[in-house]
Structure formats: C-alpha cells, structure tokens
Amino acid sequence: MDQLPRSINLLPPPTKEEEQKVELKGRVDVSSVVAIFVFVLLGLVILIINLYFKFELQKYENKKEDLITAISPQDDSTEKESTGYISRLILSKWSAYQTIIVYTTSDYQQKMVLLVDNVDTGCDVSSFDISNDKTFSFSGVCDNIDDVFEMSAKMREQNKSFDWISIDRVTSRAEINYGSESSFTTGYEFTLSGMFGDI
Amino acid sequence: MATVGAKIKTDNQPVRGKLRIARLDNKTLARSINLLDLLIPVIVLLLMVVVAVFLYPYVGQTFEYMNKIKTTKSEIAALETKSALLDTIDNTKQEKILGELTAVLPSTVDVSDVAIELRDKAQEYDLQPTAMTLENLSTLSISDINSGSEISGFASAALPATLQAVSVSGFSFTGKIEDIAAFLDDVTTTGTLMCINDFSITSLEQESYEEGVQIETETLPVGQRDWEINIKIIVFMMDETPTFTIETPLEVVDLGAIETAIKQRNSDN
Numbered sequence: 001m002d003q004l005p006r007s008i009n010l011l012p013p014p015t016k017e018e019e020q021k022v023e024l025k026g027r028v029d030v031s032s033v034v035a036i037f038v039f040v041l042l043g044l045v046i047l048i049i050n051l052y053f054k055f056e057l058q059k060y061e062n063k064k065e066d067l068i069t070a071i072s073p074q075d076d077s078t079e080k081e082s083t084g085y086i087s088r089l090i091l092s093k094w095s096a097y098q099t100i101i102v103y104t105t106s107d108y109q110q111k112m113v114l115l116v117d118n119v120d121t122g123c124d125v126s127s128f129d130i131s132n133d134k135t136f137s138f139s140g141v142c143d144n145i146d147d148v149f150e151m152s153a154k155m156r157e158q159n160k161s162f163d164w165i166s167i168d169r170v171t172s173r174a175e176i177n178y179g180s181e182s183s184f185t186t187g188y189e190f191t192l193s194g195m196f197g198d199i
Numbered sequence: 200m201a202t203v204g205a206k207i208k209t210d211n212q213p214v215r216g217k218l219r220i221a222r223l224d225n226k227t228l229a230r231s232i233n234l235l236d237l238l239i240p241v242i243v244l245l246l247m248v249v250v251a252v253f254l255y256p257y258v259g260q261t262f263e264y265m266n267k268i269k270t271t272k273s274e275i276a277a278l279e280t281k282s283a284l285l286d287t288i289d290n291t292k293q294e295k296i297l298g299e300l301t302a303v304l305p306s307t308v309d310v311s312d313v314a315i316e317l318r319d320k321a322q323e324y325d326l327q328p329t330a331m332t333l334e335n336l337s338t339l340s341i342s343d344i345n346s347g348s349e350i351s352g353f354a355s356a357a358l359p360a361t362l363q364a365v366s367v368s369g370f371s372f373t374g375k376i377e378d379i380a381a382f383l384d385d386v387t388t389t390g391t392l393m394c395i396n397d398f399s400i401t402s403l404e405q406e407s408y409e410e411g412v413q414i415e416t417e418t419l420p421v422g423q424r425d426w427e428i429n430i431k432i433i434v435f436m437m438d439e440t441p442t443f444t445i446e447t448p449l450e451v452v453d454l455g456a457i458e459t460a461i462k463q464r465n466s467d468n
Contacts (some may be wrong), residue, residue: 032239050257060271068276068445074285079444083290084281084449086297088441091452093300096437097392100304103356104394106387112380112400115387116421125421131397133352169445171393 103132111196113135118155123190124146137193141173148190155194156179165194237350242466274446281449289454296454299461304392306438310336310366313434318389319370324382329427332369339364350396350433361439366396368431373403376426386432395433403427 029164103146115138119125125140143147148170155165168191174183238379314331321328337347349366372379379400387394403425 008455010447016413023456032243035243036246039247043250043356044256046257046261050261050264053261053268057264057268057271059266060275061405062274064271064278068277068283071278071282071285072445073447075281075443075445083285083288083293084443085441086290086293087288087449087452089439089456090293090297090300090454091450092298092359092439092441093304093437094457096362096454097304098357098436099301099356100362100392100435103353104387104392106395107375107385108380108383112376116376119421126402128400129397130400131351132394133354134346135351 019189093147106132114161115197118158119152120147120151120154121150134196135193136170136196137191139189139191141185141189145172145188146172148188148192155192160197163195163197164193167191169195276350277446277448284449284451292454296458296461298467299465300457302391303461303464305436308391308434308436310365310367310434313365313367313391313393313432314370317370317386317432319462320385321382322376322388324374324385326372326377326378326382328370328372328375329373330369330429333367334369336365336367341364344433349431350394359437362437365434365436366431367434368396368429370432371427371429373425373427375424376400376422379428383428383430389466391434393432393434398428398430398431400426400428 030081045103073079076082077085079085089182105164108130112128115128115136116125119138119140120142123140123142127140128136128138130136142151148167152165152167155162170188172185173184173189174189178181259439310333314333318328318331337349341362343349343358344358344362345354345356347354349364374382383395402421447466
C-alpha cells in the first residue's frame with residue numbers, strides 16, 4: 001500500500017498576541033470592583049468623621065449651656081442687684097468721674113493768692129473774674145500809670161504761673177475841682193486779663 | 200479583507216503569511232468596541248458620581264461643625280474666665296462702693312439738696328449767704344457742656360453719652376477773699392461732683408463807721424476787706440443702665456482704688 005500523503009496544517013499556529021488574548025479571555029477585570037470598593041469605603045469614612053464632629057459639637061454646646069446656666073444669676077442685665085450689673089455700673093460711673101474730675105479741680109486758693117500777691121501796692125483791685133478754662137481778669141485803680149505797667153510786667157516774668165497777661169484797658173480817672181475850675185488825675189483805672197499756667 | 204490601519208502585504212508574500220495576516224485582520228475586526236465592554240466602566244462611573252453627590256453635603260457640613268467647635272471653645276473659655284472673675288467679687292463691698300460713688304455722681308439731682316450742701320460748706324468758711332434764689336435751673340446735655348455756653352473749659356472733654364448736668368445760679372456769699380477761695384476749692388474737690396461756672400468776686404471795699412454825726416468810709420486793703428461772690432453751679436449726674444448679654448465679657452474693677460479715691464473726696468464732708 002502506498003502511504004497517505006502527509007497532512008498539511010493549513011492553519012498557522014497562533015501568534016503570541018493571540019495566545020495572550022486567549023489567556024486573558026477567561027479572567028475577571030477587578031479594577032472596577034476595587035474602584036467601587038474604595039469609593040464606598042471613602043464614603044463611610046466621611047460619614048463617620050461627620051458624625052464624630054457632630055457629637056463633639058453637641059458636647060461643647062452642652063458645656064456652654066451649663067456654664068450660661070451657672071453664670072446667669074450673677075450676671076443678669078435685668079437684675080439690678082446681680083454682681084455683673086453692679087460691677088458694670090461702677091465701672092461706667094468711675095470712668096465718667098475720672099473724665100470729669102480733670103475739668104473741675106480748680107485750686108482757687110492758689111490762684112487767688114497768686115493774683116492778690118501780684119497786685120501792686122499802689123493799686124487797688126475792685127473785682128476778680130475767673131473762668132473755668134483758667135482765664136481771668138481783674139479791674140481796679142492804680143495811683144500811677146507806671147504801676148499798671150509794672151504790675152503787668154511782673155506777672156509776665158512769672159512764665160510758669162501765667163501763660164499770658166494782657167492790659168485790656170487803662171484810663172485816667174479825673175476829678176474836677178469846681179473851685180479852681182480845673183481837673184486833676186486821681187488815678188488810672190485798669191483791667192488786666194490773662195490765663196493761669198500749670199500752677 | 201483589510202481593516203483600517205491593518206497592513207496588507209503584497210502578493211509576493213508566501214501563502215502562510217497571507218493567511219496569518221487575514222486572521223489578524225479578522226481578529227482586529229472582532230476587537231472593535233461593543234456595549235458589553237463599556238458596561239462595567241459606565242456603572243463604576245455612575246456609582247462614583249452618585250457617591251460624590253451624596254457625600255458632598257456631608258463634607259461641607261463637617262467643616263461647618265469644625266468651625267462651630269472652634270467658636271464654641273473660645274466662647275466657653277470666655278465664660279469660664281467670667282465665672283472665675285464673678286466668684287472673686289465681693290458683692291456686698293461692691294454695693295457699698297456703688298452707694299458712695301452714686302453720692303458723688305448721682306443718678307438725679309435734687310437742687311435743694313445742692314443748696315443745703317453749699318450753705319453748709321459756706322458756713323464752714325465763715326461766708327455769709329446773701330442770696331440762695333436757685334435761679335435759671337436747667338438740665339444740660341453733653342453738647343451743652345462741650346459748647347461752652349454754660350461753662351468754659353469742657354470743649355475737648357470726651358464725656359460719656361449718659362452724662363447730664365444741672366445748672367443753677369442765684370448763689371451769693373460774702374466773706375474774706377481767702378475764705379471765698381477755700382470755699383470754692385472745697386465745693387469742687389469734695390462731695391457731689393460739681394464745678395463752678397465763670398464767676399466774679401467783687402470788692403465790698405468800703406467800711407462805714409460813724410464819727411460824730413458823719414459817716415466815714417475807709418478803703419481797706421485787699422486781704423482785709425469783704426468780697427461778694429455770685430456763682431452758678433454745674434452739678435453732674437449720670438443715670439446709667441448697663442446693657443449686656445451673657446456673652447459680654449466682664450472687666451476687672453479695682454474696687455480698692457475707687458474706695459480710696461471716694462473716701463479722700465468725702466473726707467472733709
């Protein structure tokens with residue numbers, strides 16, 4: 001008998017890529033499952049953190065409420081005998097007192113002594129005018145006009161006691177002698193004004 | 200049959216190679232995308248979107264809780280400080296000091312009480328009251344005081360909003376000039392908080408005496424003669440009603456210093 005001719009496999013063997021594809025065909029792609037799992041886990045973590053902070057906030061708010069309940073009887077704006085109310089009232093009155101006292105202390109004794117001491121011996125003062133803003137004026141009569149200027153100059157030399165001195169008015173005072181039909185000067189009326197310094 | 204991108208060799212290639220290429224071409228065709236292939240990625244994507252949409256408010260809420268916790272913690276610290284401070288305050292002593300302070304800076308002013316206070320002080324300095332008519336009584340606001348129309352020297356004073364003053368004139372006294380000056384100092388530095396408006400001291404220089412049937416006058420020296428003073432008094436008052444909430448902090452008040460200052464002011468009374 002003759003041998004059968006050898007069969008020829010017309011189909012070429014699978015290439016490397018075809019083999020890889022056959023290998024992979026049966027497998028399951030887990031990346032999607034992992035992705036879903038990770039997201040679910042992330043969601044759970046976020047929820048747990050949210051709950052944790054929610055309970056923490058509740059805890060602190062409860063603590064705050066307890067403190068407010070404890071303090072309220074002592075610091076009540078509607079209760080005039082509460083410690084906090086009285087404390088605030090004292091503070092506002094004391095603050096006002098300290099502000100006003102600066103503008104009311106006057107030391108009049110020192111000022112009057114200063115004025116009287118500076119009145120020239122040749123002069124007579126009939127009135128003193130003193131203001132709360134430390135300005136003053138006084139009026140009178142001097143025997144001589146020089147006495148007026150000397151008095152003013154003496155006060156000007158005392159820089160610390162007086163901020164400024166000014167002669168507002170000097171007029172001669174005349175008397176008429178009806179017998180001789182003449183007049184003569186009996187003195188000089190003056191007004192001096194000024195401002196006290198830091199005395 | 201050829202697909203896009205597939206390389207097709209020419210007829211020069213051996214048959215076997217041609218078959219391989221043809222098979223490869225078929226497999227390339229078989230690898231084109233179909234809906235099944237996209238199913239899982241689409242599901243995953245949808246799930247991601249749903250989870251993100253669901254979780255987003257919770258993320259914002261978490262940050263909100265964190266901020267609120269921070270704020271509440273600082274409020275608790277302030278309340279604890281206030282509680283500790285309140286526990287140290289002697290309320291009995293506070294009430295006593297408030298009483299003394301209110302006597303100096305009262306809530307309301309009774310002008311007749313002021314007149315009596317002035318008369319009593321004048322008597323301490325041998326001054327004779329020549330007039331106590333309580334004229335031109337008016338209530339002054341801060342703007343009245345600052346304007347200088349009633350009293351000078353307060354133009355730059357930063358006075359509290361609840362402060363008021365009562366202005367009253369018609370007080371006249373006579374006496375020696377040193378006594379008048381001491382009286383004025385006493386009025387403004389002791390007792391109820393008040394100040395003297397601009398005033399004038401006028402000399403009563405002549406002293407009359409009889410000599411025979413003639414009445415003679417003699418001009419006395421400045422320090423020896425009597426003077427007359429006419430004054431307007433400005434008395435301060437403050438009717439304060441503190442408004443605050445439980446969260447308002449409490450300032451420390453030096454009760455000792457206030458007590459000392461008020462005692463010093465009232466020491467001559």
